[in-house]
Amino acid sequence: MAVVILQHAPAQAPSAVGAALAAARLDIRVYRAGEGDLPEDLTGVDAVVVTGGAARIRSGGSAPARDAELELLRGALTREVPVLGLGLGAQLLAVAAGGAVVHRSGSGSAPGQAGRSAVRTAPASGSDPLFAGVAAELPAARWGDDGTVELPAGALVLASDDHHRVHAFRIGASAWGLHYPLEADAEAEAAAETEAAVDGPAGSALERWWGPLPARFAELVAGRAEHTATRAFFTRRADAWEERFAYQTPAYEAAVARMGLRRGQSAVDLGCGTGRAMPALRAHVGAEGTVLGFDLTHAMLTAAVRIGRATTGGLLLADCARLPLRPASVHGIFAAGLLDHLPRPRTALREWARVSAPGGTLLLFHPAGRAERAARHGRPLSPDDPLAEPNLRPVLDATGWRLTTYDDAEQHFLARAVLAR
CATH class of the missing domain: 3.40.50.880 (Class I glutamine amidotransferase (GATase) domain)
Incomplete structure (x- = not known):
């Protein structure tokens, strides 16, 4: 740092x-x-x-x-x-x-x-x-x-x-x-x-x-370092993000369809970026349902507003591990390319369980499979990958989730879990 x-x-x-x-x-x-x-x-x-x-x-x-x-x-x-x-x-x-x-x-x-x-x-x-x-x-x-x-x-x-x-x-x-x-x-x-x-x-x-202010500032810097790096990375890319990845929209729509949402329910898109999943979430919960998109980077939310995503749901600046939501208030959580980048995934999963209603659905998604992404970065597929099924399943179990679908295909990664309680 x-x-x-x-x-x-x-x-x-x-x-x-x-x-x-x-x-x-x-x-x-x-x-x-x-x-x-x-x-x-x-x-x-x-x-x-x-x-x-x-x-x-x-x-x-x-x-x-x-x-x-x-x-x-x-x-x-x-x-x-x-x-x-x-x-x-x-x-x-x-x-x-x-x-x-x-x-x-x-x-x-x-x-x-x-x-x-x-x-x-x-x-x-x-x-x-x-x-x-x-x-x-x-x-x-x-x-x-x-x-x-x-x-x-x-x-x-x-x-x-x-x-x-x-x-x-x-x-x-x-x-x-x-x-x-x-x-x-x-x-x-x-x-x-x-x-x-x-x-x-x-x-x-x-x-x-x-006296206490220098130490507090140093503590704040150290505590926010991961968030600072995330914001710096995505702020530079926010303006071009939607245009660059617009071709992935059909894959997002197909993934949301597998959540099993019903009209009138509430759904959130965590790490929503420009809100690519939000129109599909709205289509499934209907006008009477609730759709919220959360992201840590203000520039991404600004880009989402600019392209009209605010018309499909609310956009909020928040840490996905500390959500401003009531307990048991959400029926579906969509998280694309998020969990394996979090410093404390168990903490986040417990928070997502806290805000989920009984029987709530969690969908972890990426528009590319694990092997394809590893090859893209010039590295072999690691057995320590947190999204590998032997690693992911026990973490979900320990945080209140039950894995029901694991689909690591060449062109997408998808893991669906339901709240066990």
Whole structure:
């Protein structure tokens, strides 16, 4: 797992974040973004940390290095790669997401005199993965004119102070910006502490507040690494996915027909992608039935909406191992090319059993047989393949399913199971 740190001044690396990332055994790759040094793309990147620096950012104008950095951040936001922006990095993140940065006066390149202000958490912080449980109010260092962040629509304010309505924020589910200069250089921090001497050193108070956040971010990066890789892979391919695989639609229709669904029932397509199975599911459950498509990648669901799949059922962004469904509410689950790519297939199968009604059907499908897929990837068919019948059957049995059909043909793979309870 690799974390890219975009550094804007040699002396301003985020030591607390870096130490937490290193403790989590994440591969750290530092780039001197302030000098135009950037990664070529986000391939293999599990998170991005953007540090601060002395130069201001403005929403208008153009600078090649800054424009390239903003484009990289837009790519991370689109692919839902976790991002942590600190100081100037938070401003860059806000602008990349469609927000703005406004300075109160002057056009100099450096912030003004350092000081301190009381930072108060916002109600949204209580349920935030990083900020939940932090102190409601603590002092933090600030610069004289370090800019006012104006967030894009949909972003959440997590903390504010008397000088900044937006002191910390979250964009989407994977990007955080912290306006206070956590990685401030020694001279600026000393100035902040001098101004705050009456109430105690700002640095130690900030450390108490900031303390758990680096480790939480590192834990979040590690915990989401598999999802991050999945989203990065499919986001790049989403726009062309339907056209590339449209020829497989008849095979999907034939597979859905073997589920035995009836009118008025509910059916879900897990890992639905562009929703290729959803029209067939709708045809079997009828207008009075329910069809839902779940996928982890926002770009895939966007593509599904664009080609009209939202007219056949609901499209939801969700982890297939943590479905937002009531117990025993689903009559049929369709999963194409999914189970053997999950890191914890037993956990997923138990979750699918939880949401399935008694006698519910599970159909595992792929529009190519196991041998054909192995040959396509230039490897022999492995006896450890999780979809091999001797491996699949006991896993299904252990998670509440009973295998009723196993059909591993040259042109398709199909395994049908019913809920045993």
